[in-house]
Amino acid sequence: MTIKNTLKASVAVLALSSAAAHAEGVEVLHWWTSGGEAAALNVLKGDLEGQGIDWTDMPVAGGGGSDAMTVLRARVTAGDPPTAVQMLGFAIQDWAAEGALADLNGLAAEQKWDDVVPAALQNFSKHDGSWVSAPVNVHSTNWVWANSAIMAELDLEQPGSWDEFVAAMEAAQAAGYVALAHGGQAWQEATVFDSIAMGVGGPEFYQAAFVDLDPEALGGAQMVEAFQRMETLRGFVDDNFSGRDWNLASAMVVNGEALFQIMGDWAKGEFVNAGQTAGEEFQCFRVPGSEGTVTFNSDQFAMFNVTDTAAMDAQVTMASSVMSPSFQVAFNTVKGSVPARTDISDAEFDACGKLGMAQLADAAASGGLFGSMAHGHANPPAVQNAMYDVITAHFNGEYDAETAAAEMVTAVELAQ
């Protein structure tokens, strides 16, 4: 008896002290906890608080958002979803298919989201024709980051083809530099592979292999060639790459130890933080072979079904703030990405940002804008991770190129 009462009493006391989480406001689940990201998010928070909406912060970092997704599942299962959740690609569609997301069509029609957001992004933000989430940014993943000083020293131009790219790395290696800074983690290897596959086979191959999951493309000659190019790249990384965080790989380019890094545009922050300027100390260009196309991932705020009207109003206000040009500029200049709407002036952005915005618009117009496989925007998580398994096993020497292509077919089949 005593135990039971004590248990009850302490549970009651604790419940009183911590249950008052949901007032008039939004509860936001996200994994943006680094200084720059949080500063960017603070712009949104300030904006909402100016309109009388409280911000309940629920940060869960780790695993590129996968820990946050676990937490989200616990919250939804408990019948208590957050108002808005930072989300990537297919996760949005999966939650929408569960009927867990709110309908933002009213706001979207009023603000003409259909006209300003690229169609490739709308594929993720809309489910069955209804807007369910507000895109915050577009990260493009097929960038090369280069150290200008080493390029000048070795008298290198920005390479325009795969062969020139290889030649530049050979020159750097001969001069005693690390040619390619790389971190050996599955997602980083997949990020490189993404651009390489696009470079080998172009948009049709990318679509067939990564989006349509056509076994012939997955196991075909172009896939084998893509894996062979990965083996070439493997020869240009240092011995100590395995397990290295991407930012430490960026630091190698920043510090002049390495010539190139293939990485998404978030890497730019590392250069900027080190006091470098785009176009001067460092340069950015598309992975040779993939010019004209942009592989992207996009952070969005998916809006969950909430019941009372005050919360729904707060949710709509938040979506509206996310899509406002001022937030899109403020956030993306800090984050390294480009705005999710194409009608925004590039005046505030640096050289790489301007280039990224122009190329995004071009690619969107010419049909060269593709969701990145490595970042969960080409196929569902099960398939994506199955591809990771093969790509990383091949890069670490477990398979040769032909076996890897064959394994790709099996792994994708098992994941479906």
Add this chain to the structure above:
Amino acid sequence: MARAASVDMRTRMQELLPKIVLAPSFALVLLFVYGFIAFTIYLSFTDSRMLPSYGWEGWTNYSKLFRIREWDTAITNLAIFASLYIVICTIIGLMLAIFLDQKIRGEGLLRPIFLYPMALSFIVTGTAWKWFLDPGIGIENTMHLWGWESFEFGWIKDRNMAIYTIVIAAVWQSSGFVMAMFLAGLRGIDNEILKAAQMDGASNWQLYRRIIIPLLRPAFLSAFVILSHLAIKSYDLVIALTGGGPGNATAVPATFMYSYTFTRNQMGIGAASAVIMLMTIAAIMVPYLYAELREKK
């Protein structure tokens, strides 16, 4: 009469009370452990992906599970990891306990040093270990700086050796705890038995081998239970140290299960792997518990 009745009531109350006291915890365990296990077994036969769903699929998840190469790797890794971890922890723990029991000066200082790793979470000790084992910045580099140029220690980057670095870090974390268990066992041994043996002229070595170590049997068993439970649950450690890499070389069932259930949205396969894991645990623990509990009667 009234008095007799109330005494009777009181006795009956006294008889029921112990069961009433035990009942809530037993009910909690039934629901939160066995209920959830039943739920997981059920899920493993369904088409659950992102959230639990109840479409019956039979053995599909199990047959898929055994075709996934990473699962083989995970199982093999667990076998290597668990056996080495348990054996090495036991040896080191026993050795340290015996040494510490030799009237050592500074025992009060050494004991907390051996024990403290158990108090730390691997979220960040993992980073310290990762650095230490990294050939570019850790021990190998330091040895080179100190002039030992030929020193090589790159296991964490080698997919055949990386699992052993996980053993090292895991042994670091729990061998001190095992030491404490053995030390307690040693200190609990009856002096008379030892005196008698020494009278018979047993040598030091014989004393330990023939008498003391066999007397430590309960400590061995407790250490085995705690270590095997830690080995099977190892998750933080692997994630922090290698993230399952290089490639998938250091995946273990716990990381596999998490990844399939929560990252890859293949909850059915994740549940199937959990069921296999639970069955393995049961196969080891049930005979042990049976032997232990029967003996006490």
Add this chain to the structure above:
Amino acid sequence: MSVASQDNAASVGRVGRTFVYLTLLLFALFYLLPFFIMLVNSLKPLGEITGGNMIALPQDWTIAPWLSAWSTAQIGVEPTGLKPYFWNSIRMVVPAVVICTMIGALNGYVLTKWRFRGDTIVFGLMLFSCFIPFQIVLIPMARILGILEISGTTAGLVLVHVVYGIGFATLYYRNYYAAFPTELVRAAQIDGAGFFQIFYRILLPSSGPITVVCVIWLFTNIWNDFLFGASFASGDAAPMTVALNNLVNSSTGVREYNVHFAGAILAALPTLLVYIVAGRFFVRGLMAGSVKG
């Protein structure tokens, strides 16, 4: 206090003793090394870490990372440091440990001194609960916390930790009380003492050593838990480990390793303190019960 040590000290000889001391010191170094790396790097400016040797002592000593980790580091949108989460953890750990220890003590008492048919099976079932992999618990537990309307609160988290701590707590107390003379209990019963009186007056006063073991074990496990903390109490109620994870595992942006290490040591201070202060009683407690079978 084994006799072997006493009488053999002389015969082991000086060489043997030197060997024993050397081995012990070597292992002490092995155990201290990671802590040393963390400590040294938490006292360096960031530039020294990324540019230099990780094992070297700082050239510029600084406590700025410690201050930052405690009160200004970015955990979420607000730069709050770990400070507020520290109290969350305390509010979670203390009730969970107290409740769980009490339940464990009573269970151990019932299972050894008030035995009934099938008590070993009940105990066996409770013991096996120590081995359930926590990953499978998340989804159904979330549902139940939702039904009880305590999801996302410290209360919910306390309940979860109590449930999964019962197994070990019961194990410790049961093994300890098993060695306690049952005659004393019977004698008290004949004198008319009731169930709770016997527990409070006879068993509880001599339960010190095993309580230390049980509290240390539960405290460490609950304090260091991340999975449950993140899933059932993120946001304002998040415990220290979740905050530490947000500090350490941020996805993009500069990684301030010195702040991470300072934060890690801060997060571990309570458990370290518990081990150092109670460590002496820990071995004594283990000796008194749990490993004697």
